[in-house]
Amino acid sequence: MKASDADILIIPGYTNSGPDHWQSRWQAKLSTARRVEQAEWSKPVREDWVARVVEEVEKSTRPVVLVAHSLGVPTAVHAVPRIGNKVAGAFFVAPPDVANPAIRPKHLMTFGPYPRDPLPFPSITVASRNDPFGAFEHADDIAGAWGSLLIDAGESGHINSDSGHGPWPEGTMVFAQFLSRLRADVGRTA
Template identity: 75%
Template sequence: MPVARSGAARYLSVMKVRDADILVVPGYTNSGPDHWQSRWQSKLSTARRVEQTEWSKPVREDWTASVAKAVNEAEKPVVLVAHSLGVAAAVQAIAQFRKPVAGAFFVAPPDVANPKVKPRHLMTFGPYPREPLPFPSIVIASRNDPFCAFDVAEDIAGAWGSLFIDAGETGHLNADSGFGPWPEGSMTFAKFLTDLKA
């Protein structure tokens, strides 16, 4: 994994998997069994998936409500692990959170303000808020993601106050682009988790 390029986040003390409710938030059409999110979920003892009623016809209000419900039902501080449209759903749900979120690990956020990006469902999840997020976060983006230009992802991460990581030319960072096993991502997440406040 290339080094971080920009952004800053303040991490406070040590957190372990058992200290957190890890919420896996997939994107459009869900994450299949070979996707890194599914692999991580099976290995992390406190991880569970935020399920959506309509994975192929995402409705912003429904998706954000599902994320908020999962956060608000959590018994431990939440760590969000979101990919693609799951990032947009998680960020748009923040105002509905009633339980503490310790941090967020955001991968391949889509450009929800670009009318040329398909599917058109993405546009309904925009625009992104520009205020700093109320918890530490990482944004990992690819230089050739078909759903978001690299400079757009970098700008979003800067607005959110996220640590921004350049993943190089890695497509959409999903199973189709070879990211089933993702050891670099797993190591980055492990470091992020241990730096969070328990």
């Protein structure tokens, strides 16, 4: 599949992705990409965030590819029962451990625990070995439950602009390869 064959939904995490974040850069570069906007970026409510993802998927006319970062990952995964048949694939980056009582702010725990059912579409989960919001072992565990290919990003922090991942060329290459392997006929609506 080519990027032009898909509706690429950018699903940012807590407080949104700023202009230097790789998600914002990808959105600007990819003509079929659009951001799932949330009413409350700094006070996320799981049901509201999930509902916005479902709305955006339902508006799509092409197969959907989810590109979720941080709190966007559990948001997307919680939406799967309502959108799974319309999604061609998902690219998950830096999934936080939302079941960890040490997570701050505390209300982010309302996004946990992660569903552990296998995903009905191909996915990649990119995780760092020194992400302050989620241990690599946690990412390995949930990726395994989902049937997601885990990519070890080494010591890359939270894989955001604060950790030096604004342009993130390695991520762009992995995403392009992933996209090229997806089927363009998934999720088509008549």
